Amino acid sequence: MNIRLYNARILTMENPEITEGEVWVRDERILYVGDGRDAVCRKQEPESIVWDREIDCEGNLLMPGFKDAHTHSGMTLLRSYADDMPLQSWLNEQIFPVEAKLTGEMVGHLTKLAVLEYLTSGITAVFDMYLTPETIADACMETGMRCVQVGGVNNFSQSAEMVEELFQSLNKKHPLLSYRLGFHAEYTCSRELLERIAALAHKYQAPVYAHLSETEPEVESCRERYGMTPPVFLDSLGMFDYGGGGYHCVHMTEADMEIFRKKGLYAITNPASNMKLASGIAPVSEFLRNGITVAIGTDGPASNNCLDMFREMFLVTGLAKIKEKDASAVNAWEVLRMATVNGSLAMGLPDTDVLAEGKLADMILIDLHQPNMRPFNNIPKNLVYSGSKQNVKMTMINGKVLYENGKFADFIDMESIYRKAEEIKRETGLS
Numbered sequence: 001m002n003i004r005l006y007n008a009r010i011l012t013m014e015n016p017e018i019t020e021g022e023v024w025v026r027d028e029r030i031l032y033v034g035d036g037r038d039a040v041c042r043k044q045e046p047e048s049i050v051w052d053r054e055i056d057c058e059g060n061l062l063m064p065g066f067k068d069a070h071t072h073s074g075m076t077l078l079r080s081y082a083d084d085m086p087l088q089s090w091l092n093e094q095i096f097p098v099e100a101k102l103t104g105e106m107v108g109h110l111t112k113l114a115v116l117e118y119l120t121s122g123i124t125a126v127f128d129m130y131l132t133p134e135t136i137a138d139a140c141m142e143t144g145m146r147c148v149q150v151g152g153v154n155n156f157s158q159s160a161e162m163v164e165e166l167f168q169s170l171n172k173k174h175p176l177l178s179y180r181l182g183f184h185a186e187y188t189c190s191r192e193l194l195e196r197i198a199a200l201a202h203k204y205q206a207p208v209y210a211h212l213s214e215t216e217p218e219v220e221s222c223r224e225r226y227g228m229t230p231p232v233f234l235d236s237l238g239m240f241d242y243g244g245g246g247y248h249c250v251h252m253t254e255a256d257m258e259i260f261r262k263k264g265l266y267a268i269t270n271p272a273s274n275m276k277l278a279s280g281i282a283p284v285s286e287f288l289r290n291g292i293t294v295a296i297g298t299d300g301p302a303s304n305n306c307l308d309m310f311r312e313m314f315l316v317t318g319l320a321k322i323k324e325k326d327a328s329a330v331n332a333w334e335v336l337r338m339a340t341v342n343g344s345l346a347m348g349l350p351d352t353d354v355l356a357e358g359k360l361a362d363m364i365l366i367d368l369h370q371p372n373m374r375p376f377n378n379i380p381k382n383l384v385y386s387g388s389k390q391n392v393k394m395t396m397i398n399g400k401v402l403y404e405n406g407k408f409a410d411f412i413d414m415e416s417i418y419r420k421a422e423e424i425k426r427e428t429g430l431s
Contacts, residue, residue: 001025002025002049002052003024003051003052003053003054003361003401004049004051004054004055005024005025005054005062006021006022007056007057007059008021008022008023008057008059009057009059009060009061010023010061010062011061011063011380012033012064012355012356013336013337013341014354014356016380018061018380022034022035024049025361026399027399028398029359029360029361030356032357033355033356033357055394058369059368060365061365061366062355062363062366063363063366064124064355064363064364065122065123065124065125065340065395065396065397066121066122066309066340066364067124067126067343067344067347067352068125068126068127068297068309069127069268069295069296070129070247070268070297071126071129071300072128072302073111073114073115073126074107074108074114074132075095075110075302076111076113076421077106077302077425077428078098078300081098081302082094083305087215098428098430101428101429102132103132104135105135106427106428107131107132108135108139110421110424111139111140112139112142112417113417113421114126115140116143116412116414116417117301117307119408121307122364122366122389123307124352124364124395125145125147125148125347125349126145126146126147127297128149129182129184131157133149133179134166137174137177143412144402144409145402146176146352146397147176148347148348148349149166149177149178149179149180150209152182153183153189153197154185154188154189154193155193156188160193160197163197167180167204167206175398178349180207180209180244180348181200181206181209181244182197182208183197183210184210185210185214185230186218191226194239195237198234198237198238201239202238207240207242207244207245208239209244209245209247210234210244210247211247211248212234212249213229213231213248213251214247214248214249214250215250216251216280218230231252232256240259240263243264244265244266245267245268246265247268248269248270250281250282250283252267257286257287260290265292266295267295268294268297268346269284269297270297270304271296271315273298273300273303273304275315276305281322282319284320284323285320285324285326288334293342293345293346294338295346296313296335296342296343298312308388310388310389310391313335313336313383316338317331317385332378332380332381332383332384333380335384336384340353340354341353361396362396363396364393364396366387366391367393370390372387372388372390373387
């Protein structure tokens with residue numbers, strides 16, 4: 001399908017400069033980004049292309065979509081069900097008992113509900129860890145969401161063999177899907193299980209991801225077991241010899257950060273979840289000073305409870321300023337890169353990082369004709385400090401418009417997804 005988006009302001013994310021022009025899309029790829037005048041020199045005259053659709057952007061902003069670099073989509077069922085509790089009580093007393101009742105079909109339907117929210121928030125790719133990867137994959141294919149899944153193996157569910165099978169199958173199943181090696185967390189996995197995941201990393205020369213140093217009790221319990229912090233212990237197993245990253249990374253020592261720096265690991269911060277569960281504030285400024293690449297995730301809708309990257313961006317910079325007692329800490333442009341470019345890199349999606357010829361057509365249109373976007377002193381800063389989901393006018397993934405002007409694509413049945421979520425709530429005894 002050929003789509004021309006014209007009369008746009010464009011933020012490619014290659015630099016902070018805002019240009020005026022147009023973006024052309026052919027099938028799933030970006031064909032052209034520019035002011036339109038140099039297209040003739042490229043032998044890409046718009047008159048020679050039969051457009052299936054031409055979209056007047058009316059001076060609004062085209063930019064790469066946000067990348068939610070850590071989430072648990074199927075946890076939409078538990079939104080506002082188990083709140084105001086510390087992490088371990090929240091998990092063991094509320095979350096795990098309900099999750100034991102979920103079937104793969106249920107998880108698939110609940111993932112579709114999350115996809116609706118991702119699209120309204122301008123999120124074009126998610127890094128998802130949850131219970132039944134096959135049904136999550138099917139749900140994302142059906143709704144058009146780009147999804148990188150990561151192994152969530154622990155002592156109670158999945159297995160190292162299953163992680164390997166999914167690594168082999170989901171990386172070939174569909175262009176929207178990919179899969180990364182991973183495990184839930186050090187504290188939910190035996191040493192033997194962790195060693196088997198590390199062996200897979202060496203077998204496939206692949207990166208590994210996991211929840212890491214989220215709470216103080218997690219770090220202290222690992223010290224009691226192994227005499228080391230979680231990053232140091234996992235690194236001693238060879239877990240990160242081929243890269244990877246950690247979700248949360250709130251309680252990090254200098255030795256932990258040195259491992260991240262040397263191994264090129266990604267620190268994926270989840271400020272709203274860590275704040276709501278009182279886990280702490282991640283040392284984002286220290287990550288940056290140590291040359292560690294930071295990406296942003298919402299975490300799941302049971303712990304956040306909102307899948308909103310605008311709120312996450314504001315919290316990343318706001319909490320860093322409080323932690324450092326420095327209003328200049330973690331500037332807006334750096335945060336915007338975390339939510340777009342860095343997320344793409346952390347998820348293994350280098351073709352979704354910026355708007356450029358040949359890149360995948362994963363982009364959003366931001367409505368600038370709203371009070372919170374005016375005046376145009378600095379549009380990137382407006383996005384971080386005053387932007388909200390109400391500014392997302394269009395979300396395109398893989399060259400397909402999935403959300404536009406408050407409506408989802410025709411093949412996405414919003415009301416059916418809502419009804420099914422309510423049915424699952426009754427079936428699992430939540431109502």
